[in-house]
Amino acid sequence: MPNWCVGTLRVRGTKENLTKFVLEGLQPVTYFGSETEALKFDNCGCIECKRCWIKGTYRGFVVDSHVYFDDLKDEDVTTIGLDTEFAWGISAEELLNSCKRYNVDMRIHAFERGMQFNQIIEIIDGKITKDEEVEFDDYDWNCICPNIGG
Template identity: 85%
Template sequence: MPNWCKGTLRVRGTKEDLTKFVLEGLNPVTYLGQELEPLKMDGLGRIDCERCWIKGTYRGFVVDSHVYFDDLEDEEETTIGLETEFAWGISAEELLQSCKKYGVDMRIHAFERGMQFNQIIEIIDGEITKDEEVEFDDYEWDCICPNIGG
């Protein structure tokens, strides 16, 4: 079983691009990886994702996230937050491919308690602007959220 690098993946774009990313870029799966029915928007403009594989990632998942698209303006750029977990760490290159495909930006600050590091990734306009791994001398003291991940 992997250590999980966990954090909130913030995805920014227009309502249309965000909807396309969620409906086409996330694939519902069981904990063992068996595919489930594709995501659908309900009558209230909500999409629920219990466990969804982020397509194109090695083992990146959105977990227990709910997005309300009726609350979003059509043409304005806006941000949604998706709770995520990645096995062992996050590949900025894999996320970059999703950003390019769906026309969105992404940012995450993720925590890995087991191996005691954080990852900070930011992708804007199809470019990786930040891809850092932060290590600590005293993880429990210095990390802002030492109980997340692992």
């Protein structure tokens, strides 16, 4: 069983590109990794993801998230937040590949309580602008969210 690096993955782009990322870049799976029915819009215009593998990552998952784009036009830029967990840590290179494929930006500040570190990744315009691992002498005191992840 891995330690989970947990955080909210913020994804920014046009409605059209975000829709492609969610519908094509996320694969619904069971907790044991078996694929399930593909994501789709429901009658209210919402896409729900109980557990989705972020394609191209090593055990990166979106969990219990839903996306709703309201009345945006396809070219309108917006940001969605997806609750995520990554086994052991996050690869900025893997996220970069998704960013390039779907023409979106990504940002995450994730917490790993078990090994007591944070990861901060930011990808803008197809370039990794930040890829930091933050370690602590006293995790419980210095980390802003010490009870998340692990």
